[in-house]
Amino acid sequence: xxxxxxxxxxxxxxxxxxxxxxxxxxxxxxxxxxxxxxxxxxxxxxxxxxxxxxxxxxxxxxxxxxxxxxxxxxxxxxxxxxxxxxxxxxxxxxxxxxxxxxxxxxxxxxxxxxxxxxxxxxxxxxxxxxxxxxxxxxxxxxxxxxxxxxxxxxxxxxxxxxxxxxxxxxxxxxxxxxxxxxxxxxxxxxxxxxxxxxxxxxxxxxxxxxxxxxxxxxxxxxxxxxxxxxxxxxxxxxxxxxxxxxxxxxxxxxxxxxxxxxxxxxxxxxxxxxxxxxxxxxxxxx
Numbered sequence: 408x409x410x411x412x413x414x415x416x417x418x419x420x421x422x423x424x425x426x427x428x429x430x431x432x433x434x435x436x437x438x439x440x441x442x443x444x445x446x447x448x449x450x451x452x453x454x455x456x457x458x459x460x461x462x463x464x465x466x467x468x469x470x471x472x473x474x475x476x477x478x479x480x481x482x483x484x485x486x487x488x489x490x491x492x493x494x495x496x497x498x499x500x501x502x503x504x505x506x507x508x509x510x511x512x513x514x515x516x517x518x519x520x521x522x523x524x525x526x527x528x529x530x531x532x533x534x535x536x537x538x539x540x541x542x543x544x545x546x547x548x549x550x551x552x553x554x555x556x557x558x559x560x561x562x563x564x565x566x567x568x569x570x571x572x573x574x575x576x577x578x579x580x581x582x583x584x585x586x587x588x589x590x591x592x593x594x595x596x597x598x599x600x601x602x603x604x605x606x607x608x609x610x611x612x613x614x615x616x617x618x619x620x621x622x623x624x625x626x627x628x629x630x631x632x633x634x635x636x637x638x639x640x641x642x643x644x645x646x647x648x649x650x651x652x653x654x655x656x657x658x659x660x661x662x663x664x665x666x667x668x669x670x671x672x673x674x675x676x677x678x679x680x681x682x683x684x685x686x687x688x689x690x691x692x693x
Contacts, residue, residue: 428533428534428535429531429532429533430531430532430533430534431462431463431530431531432463432481432482432530432531432532433460433461433462433463433530434460434461434462434479434480434481434517434527434530435458435459435460435461435479435480436455436456436457436458436459436460436461436477436478436479437457437478437479437480438457438476438477438478438642439455439456439457439476439477439478440474440475440476441469441470441472441474441475441476441521442469442470442472442475443455443467443468443469443470443475443477443519444467444468445459445461445465445466445467445468446465446466447462447464447465448464448465448466452468455467455477461479461527462527463527463528463529463530464527464528465526465527466524466525466526466527466548467479467519467524467525467526467527468523468524468525469519469520469521469522469523469550470521470522471521471522472521473521474521475520475521475522476518476519476520476521477518477519478516478517478518478519478642478643479516479517479518479519480514480515480516480643481514481515481516481517481530481543482514482515482530482532514557515543515554515555515556515557515565516554516555516640516643517545517552517553517554517555518552518553518554518639518642518643519550519552520550520551520552520553521550521551522549522550522551523547523549523550523551523552523585524547524548524549524550525545525546525547525548525550525552526545526546526547526548526568527545527546528544528545528546528568529542529543529544530542530543531543535562538560538562539560539563540560540562540563541559541560541563541564541565542563542564543564543565543566544564544566544568545566545567545568546567546568547567547568547569547583547584547585548570548585549570549585550584550585551582551583551584551585552567552582552583553581553582553636553639553640554567554576554579554580554581554582554583555579555580555639555640555643556576556577556578556579556580556581556594557578558578559577559578565577567583569583569585569586569587569600570585571586571587571600571601571620572587572598572599572600572601572620573598573599573600574589574596574597574598574599575596575597575598575599576594576595576596577594577595578593578594578595579591579592579593579594579595579596579614580592580593580594580636580637580640581594581596582636583596586620586621587600587618587619587620587621588617588618588619588620588621589612589617589618589619589620590612590616590617590628590632590636591612591613591614591615591616591617591628592614592615592628592633592636592637592640593614593615594614595611595612595613595614596611596612597609597610597611597612598610598611598612598618598620600620602623608620608623610623610625612625615627615628615633616628617632
């Protein structure tokens with residue numbers, strides 16, 4: 408009996424120490440193309456800029472311009488920003504030249520495509536002494552993201568929440584939409600979602616496969632789809648020079664975002680500007 412009590416106390420102490428060793432990570436904005444903004448959870452939106460540090464609890468929204476995106480390095484968020492000759496970081500009319508360091512081994516890379524809304528819920532890292540356990544949780548509320556997930560320890564977790572389910576990801580180059588369209592270049596994704604009959608469906612999507620939760624169909628990736636995923640992944644592995652354009656102005660309104668897979672991408676309503684970086688959208692959303 409005494410041994411059991413001693414064992415229980417020891418386990419409780421280990422659990423407490425583990426919790427104390429947990430480090431809350433952050434995301435670093437390493438590239439922006441087009442317009443983007445974020446809120447730190449207080450519903451006050453601010454323009455998003457290269458070099459910004461985004462902490463858990465924040466939500467990022469990209470603009471509706473075709474080909475727009477925001478690139479994030481998850482983890483310790485290391486990186487740097489350099490401006491080209493004759494430019495100024497304070498000038499909204501000058502496009503800065505972006506330099507960023509190659510992500511470290513513990514960092515993961517995420518690209519948020521145009522017309523998307525992504526919550527950064529958790530980026531935790533715990534040193535257990537024997538290993539590093541990470542816990543990453545993203546919330547894809549609308550739109551479309553790409554991700555390159557580094558090799559993780561067995562106890563680590565990386566999840567992307569969707570409006571109708573959740574995707575568990577391990578050592579994977581993936582592409583996923585809020586509607587549950589999953590493409591995997593390497594690694595695997597386990598998607599759990601609510602089917603049309605109300606039951607929970609689980610689907611494993613392996614490398615070189617794609618799955619559409621709307622139809623329940625799984626198929627092979629085409630050569631073009633595979634190359635597209637690998638091309639984006641390669642941008643997260645080294646230095647890049649990308650011109651960043653204008654961002655949203657600050658206001659307190661909430662944008663309604665439509666999926667980039669439906670319509671022509673101009674349904675980002677509730678704005679009251681002219682959508683050219685000085686306003687807050689086109690104002691013709693659904």
